[in-house]
Amino acid sequence: SQQGEEDPQALSIQEGENATMNCSYKTSINNLQWYRQNSGRGLVHLILIRSNEREKHSGRLRVTLDTSKKSSSLLITASRAADTASYFCATDEATTDSWGKLQFGAGTQVVVTP
Amino acid sequence: KAGVTQTPRYLIKTRGQQVTLSCSPISGHRSVSWYQQTPGQGLQFLFEYFSETQRNKGNFPGRFSGRQFSNSRSEMNVSTLELGDSALYLCASSLGQGVLTEAFFGQGTRLTVV
Numbered sequence: 033s034q035q036g037e038e039d040p041q042a043l044s045i046q047e048g049e050n051a052t053m054n055c056s057y058k059t060s061i062n063n064l065q066w067y068r069q070n071s072g073r074g075l076v077h078l079i080l081i082r083s084n085e086r087e088k089h090s091g092r093l094r095v096t097l098d099t100s101k102k103s104s105s106l107l108i109t110a111s112r113a114a115d116t117a118s119y120f121c122a123t124d125e126a127t128t129d130s131w132g133k134l135q136f137g138a139g140t141q142v143v144v145t146p
Numbered sequence: 147k148a149g150v151t152q153t154p155r156y157l158i159k160t161r162g163q164q165v166t167l168s169c170s171p172i173s174g175h176r177s178v179s180w181y182q183q184t185p186g187q188g189l190q191f192l193f194e195y196f197s198e199t200q201r202n203k204g205n206f207p208g209r210f211s212g213r214q215f216s217n218s219r220s221e222m223n224v225s226t227l228e229l230g231d232s233a234l235y236l237c238a239s240s241l242g243q244g245v246l247t248e249a250f251f252g253q254g255t256r257l258t259v260v
Contacts, residue, residue, distance in 0.1 A: 062245045072234060074150075074253040120189065124246040131201035132179040132194025132242065134249060139188070 038121060038137040046145055051108040053140040055121030056101075062124045064097055065134065066106050068117045075120065078106075083126070111144045118142070148173065150239050152252035159259050164225040167255045169237035171218050177242025178220040179249065180212060183234040192235075195220055196242045227259045 039054045055064070063082045067075040081088045081097045081104070088095045094107040108115055118141050122134035151170040159165050171178050179202075180192040191204040195214035212222040218239075224231055234256050238249040 065248065067251070072254075072256070074152075074236060075238075075251040077248055077250055080248050122189075122249075129202060130246070132177050132196065132238075132240065132246060132249075133191045133202050133204070134179070134181075134189075134238070134246070135191070136181075136189035 038119075038140045040140060041138070042141045042143075044143045044145070045111055047112055049111055049144075051111050051115070051142055051144070053106050053119055053142070055104045055106070055137050057104075057121075057123045057135070057137075058102065059123075060126040061099070062126050062130075064095075064104050064124075065122045066093075066095060066104075067120045067122060069120065069139070070117045078119075108142075111142075113144050113146050116142060116144045150237060150250055150252035152235075152237055152255050154255060155253065156256045157258065159227050159257065161227055161229060161259055163227050164223060165227060165257060166221055166223045167235055167237075167257075169220045169222075169239075169252060171220070171237075171239030172250055175239035175241055175250075176218050177240045178214060178218065179238045179240075180220070180222050181236045181238065182206075183236060183254075184232075189236070192222065224257075229259050231257065232259045233257060 065080045066078040092109045097104045118139045120139045122136045153168045177196045179194040194202040198214045209225045214220045234254045236254045238251045240249045
């Protein structure tokens with residue numbers, strides 16, 4: 033079963049615009065990670081935010097985490113065609129049996145047109 | 147620093163056969179997790195190994211098994227292949243100590259069962 037849900041399922045924007053996607057999850061977490069996947073290839077790690085953090089930046093990426101609402105958002109600023117990919121959030125649940133296990137959302141497909 | 151290496155990249159097998167996939171983690175990482183990705187089920191956790199011990203297991207039948215060697219390299223095996231086993235199999239490596247830190251993924255092995 034999947035831990036989270038992502039919204040929207042698909043997003044189409046033009047180069048230069050910002051892209052925002054949201055992730056909701058169900059249980060308490062240790063941290064939340066965002067990944068990018070290009071067309072059926074491997075997952076590229078983008079950013080990790082810990083449960084005691086509220087916001088984190090990395091280049092054109094901004095991630096927020098609201099543990100009271102069990103939600104996170106990923107903002108990509110000034111999008112480029114190369115940002116076209118699927119984006120996934122993944123949570124590390126705060127349970128005793130969560131060793132090495134990430135729970136993934138269904139992903140958001142982002143298309144950036146020139 | 148070399149990334150996570152998965153071999154082979156592509157495999158075509160016949161129903162009833164067995165298959166072994168390999169994953170070499172990032173140097174210094176002792177935890178290897180395996181995931182199955184399909185269009186219908188998304189990313190599903192298979193199992194995790196740390197220091198040659200399986201610490202966690204997902205909800206997959208016993209036909210799916212794995213192991214880890216003393217150099218942290220890991221293999222997963224699927225016996226008696228079924229058509230539904232066709233998927234992208236991804237492995238992730240992380241430090242493995244305490245709370246899950248950043249998990250880095252390989253490019254995956256695309257398995258097609260015919």
